[in-house]
Amino acid sequence: MSDLPKTTNQYVLKSQKGFESLEIEKDVQIPEVGDYECLVQIQAVSINYRDLVISKGQYPFPVKLPVVPCSDGAGNILAIGKKVTEFEVGDKVCTLFNQLHQAGPINMRIMASGLGGAIDGTLRQYAVFPEHGLVAAPTNISPTEAGTLSCAPLTAWNALYGLESKGLKPGQTVLTQGTGGVSIAAVQFAVAAGANVIATTSSDEKCEMLKKLGAKRTINYKTTPNWGEVAKSISPDKEGVDHVVEIGGPNTMEQSMKAIKPEGVITVIGFVGGAGAEKQPSTLDTLTHMCTVRGVLVGSKAQFQDMNRAIDAGNIHPVVDKTFDFEQAQEAYQYQWDQKHVGKVVIQLGRLQ
Incomplete structure (x- = not known):
């Protein structure tokens, strides 16, 4: 042509x-x-x-x-x-x-x-x-x-649904970190699925924005450095959260471990908090916390199509x-x-x- x-x-x-x-x-x-x-x-x-x-x-x-x-x-x-x-x-x-x-x-x-x-x-x-x-x-x-x-949204979708045996279910609790693209998409998808969202962020102003997106509870991690323990204490059954969308990396993993419930899933998708930390959990911590830790690199075309159907259906x-x-x-x-x-x-x- x-x-x-x-x-x-x-x-x-x-x-x-x-x-x-x-x-x-x-x-x-x-x-x-x-x-x-x-x-x-x-x-x-x-x-x-x-x-x-x-x-x-x-x-x-x-x-x-x-x-x-x-x-x-x-x-x-x-x-x-x-x-x-x-x-x-x-x-x-x-x-x-x-x-x-x-x-x-x-x-x-x-x-x-x-x-x-x-x-x-x-x-x-x-x-x-x-x-x-x-x-x-x-x-x-x-x-x-x-x-x-x-x-970002496809990564969030994979974090919540990519591990089929442990995919997000209505009524479960998701912990997100910050207000970047992955975290906000995870909040939106979790809310649309009927899950409870606990969202951490760096300011009270951003906390209010996350609540408008549907987060049930928010935590300012600047003023609450032990946010993982707090997230566990405010989870519905006080046993911890079912999913953590881990975007911070080594500097936030310790608190993510403290937030997760037994048999929960921590999905590691980034390292915006830096690639190294003086203190970070070891592989043994997955045993002591009885959780699954998985890394993901975005997602597949099939997952993309599933996500887009959900975006259409929920007008997200x-x-x-x-x-x-x-x-x-x-x-x-x-x-x-x-x-x-x-x-x-x-x-x-x-x-x-």
């Missing part, structure tokens, strides 16, 4: 010296659409903590340089290959974080298909993706909101804190790094419909 774009503007991370390593490349040739591929006009890209630490050389997984950054994207399909069966031109889609993670357990091959790290990501105006690397967007939300789903809207223009990517990175956000930070590209 002659009216399709032939080139794209895109950001490229050529080194890992900080946010100044983000450079715009203009008029980059768009590859031909293969039989099983789709050309997508990317309308919104959200930033994750992962993107920030990749640019600073602090990401613990392999990164290919130079790389187009970011994993999260939403947009319109402009063209499809002749053997594509799942999508049509005009469909609204989201990108899959690990392009090869279709269903089931993760493996090393899948981990080598992460957008914005191992392979080129979403911070560009147009891109060609394989059919299996896209997911139909929920119908109830805007492109800006859909652009937040690929990493991701929380977007602030949007930036395409040319303001470095500013958007810095804004999130300074932890000024509550929810997701989004970079908008092109015309939103």
Whole structure:
């Protein structure tokens, strides 16, 4: 089709010296659409903590340089290959974080298909993706909101439902940490499922925001450093919480262990509190607390589709804190790094419909 774009503007991370390593490349040739591929006009890209630490050389997984950054994207399909069966031109889609993670357990091959790290990501105006690397967007939300789903909400969904034998059930209690994208999504999904939420955060103002999202109880961890013990004491049966969405890492794991009930699940999804700590639990603590501790790397396409059905059914809207223009990517990175956000930070590209 002659009216399709032939080139794209895109950001490229050529080194890992900080946010100044983000450079715009203009008029980059768009590859031909293969039989099983789709050309997508990317309308919104959200930033994750992962993107920030990749640019600073602090990401613990392999990164290919130079790389187009970011994993999260939403947009319109402009063209499809002749053997594509799942999508049509005009469909609204989201990108899959690990392009090869279709269903089931993760493996090393899948981990080598992460957008914005191992392979080129979403911070560009147009891109060609394989059919299996896209997911139909929920119908109830805007492109800006859909652009937040690929990493943080899907990680939260996996944390709550990924371990099938211990998936979240109505009436159970979930403990979340902070007001970043994963934590807020976990609050929303847990509330929609009929669970009780105890949410920790750093200020009384943020406590009020979390209550508006449906958290039954909130704890200011700045003024209550023993928040794990407090969470256990205010859980419905005072035995502890069923799920902890652990985003802090080594510096918060001790309190998470104190909060969890026997046979509960702590899902480790990040290390925003730092990668090291003077004192942190050992593997023996999983025995003394009789709990399951699991790490997750986002989620599969099948889980993404399940999550999107829940978003549609419950009319759940991701929380977007602030949007930036395409040319303001470095500013958007810095804004999130300074932890000024509550929810997701989004970079908008092109015309939103």
